[in-house]
Amino acid sequence: MSEYFVGIDVGSQGVRVVLLDESGTIISSAEKKWLLHNVGGIEHEQDPYQWWEAICTCLQELSQKNSFTNISRLSLVATSGTLLLLDSSYRPLHPALMWNDKRAIKEAEEANKMFQTEGPDLGLEIRPTFTLAKALWMKRHKPEIWKQTKYVVSAGDWLLTQLTGNSPITDFTNALKTGADLINLSWPKTLSNLGINEVLLPPIVAPGTPLGTISSEVSKLTNLPTTCVVLSGVTDAMGAQIASGAVDEGQWVTTIGTGLSIKGNTIEKISGIDSGLYSHRSWNGNWSVSATSHCGGDSLHKKFPNINFENYSSSAKEIQFSSYLVLPLATTGEYFPFTHPKAIGFEKGNSNNSYDLFLGYLEGIAFIERLAMETICNLADVSGPQISMGGGASNSFWLEIRAETLGRPTVKPVETSSAFGAGIIALAGDPKLISATAKKIVKYHPTVVPKESMIEKREVRYKEFLQELVDLDYLQPQSKTVAAK
Numbered sequence: 001m002s003e004y005f006v007g008i009d010v011g012s013q014g015v016r017v018v019l020l021d022e023s024g025t026i027i028s029s030a031e032k033k034w035l036l037h038n039v040g041g042i043e044h045e046q047d048p049y050q051w052w053e054a055i056c057t058c059l060q061e062l063s064q065k066n067s068f069t070n071i072s073r074l075s076l077v078a079t080s081g082t083l084l085l086l087d088s089s090y091r092p093l094h095p096a097l098m099w100n101d102k103r104a105i106k107e108a109e110e111a112n113k114m115f116q117t118e119g120p121d122l123g124l125e126i127r128p129t130f131t132l133a134k135a136l137w138m139k140r141h142k143p144e145i146w147k148q149t150k151y152v153v154s155a156g157d158w159l160l161t162q163l164t165g166n167s168p169i170t171d172f173t174n175a176l177k178t179g180a181d182l183i184n185l186s187w188p189k190t191l192s193n194l195g196i197n198e199v200l201l202p203p204i205v206a207p208g209t210p211l212g213t214i215s216s217e218v219s220k221l222t223n224l225p226t227t228c229v230v231l232s233g234v235t236d237a238m239g240a241q242i243a244s245g246a247v248d249e250g251q252w253v254t255t256i257g258t259g260l261s262i263k264g265n266t267i268e269k270i271s272g273i274d275s276g277l278y279s280h281r282s283w284n285g286n287w288s289v290s291a292t293s294h295c296g297g298d299s300l301h302k303k304f305p306n307i308n309f310e311n312y313s314s315s316a317k318e319i320q321f322s323s324y325l326v327l328p329l330a331t332t333g334e335y336f337p338f339t340h341p342k343a344i345g346f347e348k349g350n351s352n353n354s355y356d357l358f359l360g361y362l363e364g365i366a367f368i369e370r371l372a373m374e375t376i377c378n379l380a381d382v383s384g385p386q387i388s389m390g391g392g393a394s395n396s397f398w399l400e401i402r403a404e405t406l407g408r409p410t411v412k413p414v415e416t417s418s419a420f421g422a423g424i425i426a427l428a429g430d431p432k433l434i435s436a437t438a439k440k441i442v443k444y445h446p447t448v449v450p451k452e453s454m455i456e457k458r459e460v461r462y463k464e465f466l467q468e469l470v471d472l473d474y475l476q477p478q479s480k481t482v483a484a485k
Contacts, residue, residue, distance in 0.1 A: 007423025024441030063223035077239030078156035104133035124278035172281035239421030245442030256392025276336030299328035324349030324360030
């Protein structure tokens with residue numbers, strides 16, 4: 001009798017659940033979305049029970065179409081850096097502080113000073129968006145909540161606990177932004193000195209580690225069998241990396257969702273505090289370099305709500321090159337590929353053509369991707385096409401723009417969801433088998449190869465974009481480098 005496997009992705013704007021067979025083929029899927037009510041500013045919160053209800057709804061929907069009797073394993077990915085404080089019964093005490101919440105500026109500064117003084121060297125700069133900084137903010141500003149707190153966890157940690165009913169456990173990738181020492185795979189004493197005692201923090205395990213089985217209560221809610229094994233997952237960006245098949249050194253994947261995330265594997269750890277890069281422990285014990293920009297789909301949705309993306313793209317394609325230069329930053333502050341906590345987006349141009357401005361946003365995100373890859377090329381091997389995931393991979397014209405801007409081919413996997421990455425973890429069933437499983441089952445659309453003439457034309461606008469960043473003091477002139485091709 002065939003076995004089936006479930007992958008779940010809980011993002012900023014919705015949940016997607018996929019059901020895989022033994023060959024890695026998605027045989028069914030379900031999703032549920034919600035509107036963002038607080039896009040903009042620096043504070044971003046969500047009700048975590050909204051995520052949980054969406055998961056249950058999707059699983060119920062899938063169970064009506066497919067037999068759940070033979071579901072063997074399940075894994076889950078969620079947003080990186082999202083904070084939850086739980087009571088002794090694993091219930092959230094406060095709305096989740098989301099991955100892009102930036103209120104903890106002072107707390108991030110204090111944490112960095114403490115680690116610089118006492119160590120260990122985490123190989124990264126703690127940012128206001130990190131789980132650790134947000135936990136310190138809650139401790140300072142919500143003492144009545146902090147007194148009740150028994151567990152400091154990420155979004156994925158809590159959701160896995162919901163599935164099993166067991167106490168929280170975290171994985172290598174989610175532990176990073178809470179201040180874990182990923183060399184020794186432990187919580188450093190420095191966290192206690194900051195006021196976050198180790199007793200509040202969950203044990204750290206490798207992605208793909210069995211955590212238990214579905215609880216009887218959840219089985220009744222979702223129709224999942226109580227024999228289904230729940231495996232630790234990864235952050236959503238790393239789930240996208242696994243789903244992309246970028247599991248060998250030199251391969252890099254860009255995921256454009258609410259923000260823009262770039263990931264690729266290295267054998268040795270790269271410390272990139274000055275560059276804005278940081279290294280996760282990978283599922284196989286090596287390293288996965290991460291870079292996250294807040295310039296992504298969020299800016300498009302905010303500027304162009306309720307548009308038909310394909311229709312706008314078709315009209316923009318006729319223009320070819322926008323008369324606008326756009327920094328597509330929907331919130332205040334950026335940390336990669338340049339660092340400026342007070343940076344704001346810009347639109348340089350005065351056309352009345354909305355398609356022209358739309359094209360400027362597409363180009364602006366491509367420029368940010370290019371600048372990010374230039375930084376990466378200075379520190380790590382880059383080979384082959386740029387793999388593309390998320391909403392930015394769904395539009396062929398945008399893929400062309402990005403290939404021309406990068407000066408390198410781009411390629412889109414047939415399945416571009418982080419939920420598929422979670423499904424691969426579930427199918428593998430063992431941390432050591434995740435890479436081999438991904439390489440075996442991930443398939444791609446034809447590669448988009450840029451024309452040299454278009455590369456040259458995009459280069460001109462890209463240099464103008466860089467000059468705007470320099471003029472605003474967002475970027476230092478020496479930061480400009482030459483991308484590998």
